[in-house]
Amino acid sequence: MNCVIEGNCVKVFGKAVHALSRIGDELWLDPMVKGLALRSVNSALSAYGCFLFSPVFFQQYSLSGQDRETIRCKVVMKSVLSLFRCLTSIERNVEQCHISIPAPTDRVMIQFFCRHGVTKTHNLSFQESEALEAVFATHFCPNVLKAPARLLGDMVIHFPVFQEEITLSMTPLKVCLRNYQDGGGGHMKMMYTEMSLHPDEFDHFQMGEDSNITFCLKEMRGILSFAESRCLPVSVHFGAAGNPVCFSVEEVVLEATVVLATLTQSESSGPAQPKHSPAPTTPRCAAPPAAVCEGHSHIHHDALLGCERIASSQSSTVISSPELIHLLPRIGDPAGPCEAEECGSATATPASATVCSLLFKALSSKQEEDDDDDGCAAKLPVLACYSDEDCDGDEDNHQLM
Structure with missing residues (x-):
C-alpha cells in the first residue's frame, strides 16, 4: 500500500x-x-x-x-x-x-x-490482526437528528471537561442534553447543566419514540471537533436506552462513524437532576421564645436532674448529658401543645424549634423575666451562660472579700 x-x-x-x-x-x-x-x-x-x-x-x-x-x-x-x-x-x-x-x-x-x-x-x-468493524444498522433506528456540528458543539462546550457521561432526551417538543449523575454521594458538589433545542433548530428531525439515552461524552467530543473543523453536519441515529447511538459525518472524500454504547433502562432511570424538595426553613417565631417550652417544663426539669454539671474554664456551668440528645426531637412535638400557631411556621422541625429557643434564650437577657411572669419555671438548658452574669458574679465575690 x-x-x-x-x-x-x-x-x-x-x-x-x-x-x-x-x-x-x-x-x-x-x-x-x-x-x-x-x-x-x-x-x-x-x-x-x-x-x-x-x-x-x-x-x-x-x-x-x-x-x-x-x-x-x-x-x-x-x-x-x-x-x-x-x-x-x-x-x-x-x-x-x-x-x-x-x-x-x-x-x-x-x-x-x-x-x-x-x-x-x-x-x-x-x-x-483481523478486521475490526462494528455491526450497526442505522436505518433501523427510530430517531434521527441532523444538525451542524457548530450547533452541537455549542451545547457540549457548556459541560465541564471532567464530565464523563451525558443524557440525551428527545420528545416531540424539544431535544435536551444534560449531565448524568449516578446518584452517588458527591451530587451536592456537582453543577447540573441542561440545555434544550426546539425541533426547528435541526436540519432533520425524525422521531419514532420518546428516548432518554446516556452515553460517554469524551468520544462524542472527538467527532464533533472533526466535523466542526470541516463545517460538516452531524447525523445522530439512536433508539431506546440500552441500544447503541451512532454519530456519523459524510463528505465526498471521507466518511466518519462513531458508535457508542448507552446505559440500559434500569441504569439510566436514576434522576439526572436532583429532585425538587422543599428547602428547610428556619421557623419565624411570632411569640416570645419562652412560649416554645410551654407544656414541656416537666420534661426538662426531670431531665436536668440526671445531668452532670461540669465547671468550664470561664467558671460557668456546662450541662453534659446524653439524654438531651434524645429530648431534642420531643421538644416542639406536633402532638404536644407546641403547635405551628405558637411558632408561626408550619414547617418548623423539632430540632429547629429547639435551636430557635436556645438562640433567643442566649441573646435576650429580658427573657428570664418574661419566663418567670408566664409561669415557665423550668427552661431549656443553656449551653453557655451570659458573660455579664459571670462578670457580675466575679464583682460580688470581690466585694465580699
Missing part, C-alpha cells in the same frame, strides 16, 4: 487521528479498494470509531495484489498521535505526507516532506 496526502489534507488526516485517540489506545490501518480506513475501539468494547478516506482524498493511492487480501495492521495510538500532535505546525511546514506499508517488512513508514527540502521519516512497528 502506498498513498500520498497533499498539503491541507494532511491536517484533515491528523484531525481524524486526534478524534480516534479519544476512543482507544490502538489504531487499525485497513487499506481497501474503496479507500484507507482508520479504526479504533476502546478496551471495554463500548466505543468504536472509523474514518474512511476514499481514493479521491489522496493525491496518489495504490494497492498491490497482496495488500488487497492480507494487510490489516494494528499500531499503537500514541506512536501515531505523536506524529500529528501539532496540527498548526504541520499545516504551516508540511507539503506532502507519504504513508506506505512495504510488503516484506512489518513496519508502517510515514514520511513528511517539509519546506526547504526537509524530510522526516518515521517507521512504526505494527501487528497483524
